[in-house]
Amino acid sequence: MMFSWILISLLVRFLKAQEKHVVVYAQIGGTAILPRDVSVISDKESSFYVNWYIGNDQTNLVIYKNPQSGIQKGKDVKTHASLSSDFSLQISPVQDFDFDVWRCEQHVLTNKFVKTYKLYRVTIPAVPAVMPGDSLSLECKVDTSSAKTLVTWIPPENSNCSQNELYGSKISFEVVKCHSGVWTCKVNYDGREAKATTTVSVIDLSLSGPIYTSVSSSSSSSPSYTVNIPCSLFSNIPWSVLNKTGLRGGSWSFTPLSDRNKHLSLLSLSVGPVVRWDVTKDTDSKVKGRELKDQDLSFHNLPVSENIRGQYNCSLDFKSKTLRSTVKVEVLSVSRSGGSQVYEGQSVNLTCTLGHPLDPDLEVKWICRSCSTLPSSPFLSIPKVTREHSGQWTCELRKNKNRLTYAVLSLNIEKAPVDIWLCVAISSGVVVFILLIVIAIIVIRRHRQVMMYRRRKTRFCCCKAPQPQGFYKT
Known part of the structure; x- marks a missing residue:
């Protein structure tokens, strides 16, 4: 006892x-x-x-x-x-x-x-990588103690996403892109708080705005020779995780501005121990493949020309769905009318274009060393050029007063040589002389034709009584 x-x-x-x-x-x-x-x-x-x-x-x-x-x-x-x-x-x-x-x-x-x-x-159990549209559950497990606890979930601080706190040890929701990041489980107890975190990785492709580059009439004055077309994973996810999620492959394709119904395959994704972009069959030899060592899926070192205008599509293929990202490439080009040489007194037309009408929020600005004020128009006409117009003409593409890209044109105005004017004068004199000869020949021939016509006419006369013929006395 x-x-x-x-x-x-x-x-x-x-x-x-x-x-x-x-x-x-x-x-x-x-x-x-x-x-x-x-x-x-x-x-x-x-x-x-x-x-x-x-x-x-x-x-x-x-x-x-x-x-x-x-x-x-x-x-x-x-x-x-x-x-x-x-x-x-x-x-x-x-x-x-x-x-x-x-x-x-x-x-x-x-x-x-x-x-x-x-x-x-x-404790927060680890969650697998998810894609937009998937259902995800997060659980914050708190050991039982003598303290009364209150669990609150704090979502990542991402833009375009609700920042409302969620209550309860377990929450479920449909995943969107902005759910990617660090989720915090806040435990309040006895006037104090503890925080536990977990990372939610959302597999998606980052969106990118239009890419602006340029070419000009001479490649030496072009501000860039190649361009990188961006495409990357929205979250920093290793390739090993992507492979476990069911990654099968990917591709880069191109829809040219000149033919929107045409789709050209450029690169294909090779998945394995080494992940790389491989050039597809019948692709331009200027397109190069490369090995991927991080989340950068960009199309690197694409040679710039007017032919690259259009939409580029980056995609990743999974067992459950395909993720896509589209990038529009705009190429500004500047050109002039006339032949290889421009002389004083000639008219010259300058053109600065993207290959299609400009969007309302875009404008062009011409810059010339000897010009004061130039109109903001893609088309510029100079009725009579002088030597002062020689030099570099720059066309800037702007949006909200910010320069997106520019193209440069070298305009060389030459003075017309004397021998050219002499040839023009001699040629004009020869032409006039020939015309005078032709006119004279035509007049003489017309005159002869009239005289011959008159001679060929038959003449008739009225005679008196016939006289006797022979010898006779009077």
Whole structure:
């Protein structure tokens, strides 16, 4: 009977001791702070001691502070522990064996103050990579303790996505692109809070606006020779994860501006230990493949010309769906009318175009060294050029006053040589002389024709009575 009472008494003491533990929540790999009770001893007092132990006994001394030697760690300590400025215990990163009872002893003179803590887990099971439209569940598991807990989920801080907090240890939702990132599980308990995080990886392709580049009448004045067409994964996901998700391949294709019904295959994705873009059959020899070592799927070093105008389609093929991203490539070109040489006095027309009418938010601006004000029009006409018009003519493509790209045209106006005018004068004289000869010949021939016509006419005469013929006397 006495033995039973002893057991009951020990059990009651154990339960009471358990109830006195200060509850602290933390995630493996995170940070846990066990706050020292500063109400019993102020940290401004220099002659006090602080000892931190792990476990129920006093043999596992982790770290301590004393006036003589300062802050020291115990022997064979594996815990990543340190003391903060007020000598509270900080554990970072938290490891599996840290979830135990912790004991803080404070000594000043003959006074001793003891406080115990219990470290509890906050666990978030890992989730696989998902695609937009998939259903995803997140769960924040909190170890049971004497503290009452409230769990709140905080979504990533991404634009175009709801930032409303979600309540409950388990939540489910349909995935959109902006759900990619770090989700935080916030646990409120006993006036304190703990945070655990998990990363949600959404597999999707990043969107890109139009790419603007340019060519001119001479390749030497073109601002660029090649262009990279961007395409990348929205999240930083390793290829090994993509392969586990069911990646089968991918491709780059091209729809030219001149023929929107034509689709040309450029590159195909080779999936395996080495991931690379391979050039497809019958593709232009200027297109080159490359090995992919990161999430950059861009089409590199495409030679710039007017023929690359159009839409480029980047795609990744999975078992469940195909992800696509479209990039529009605009090529600004500038040209002039006339032959290879332009002389003073001639009229010249300059053209700056994307190969199609400009969008309402786009405009062109002509820049000339000797010109003051030029109209903002893709077409510029110079009725009579002079030597002052020689030099570089720059056509800038602008959007909201910002320059997108530009093309340069070198205009060389030459003075007409004297021998050319002499040839023109001689040629004109010869032509006039020939015309006069032709006119004279025509007049003479007409005159002869009239005279011959008159001679061929038959003449009739009226005669008197016939006279006798022969000899006779009168």
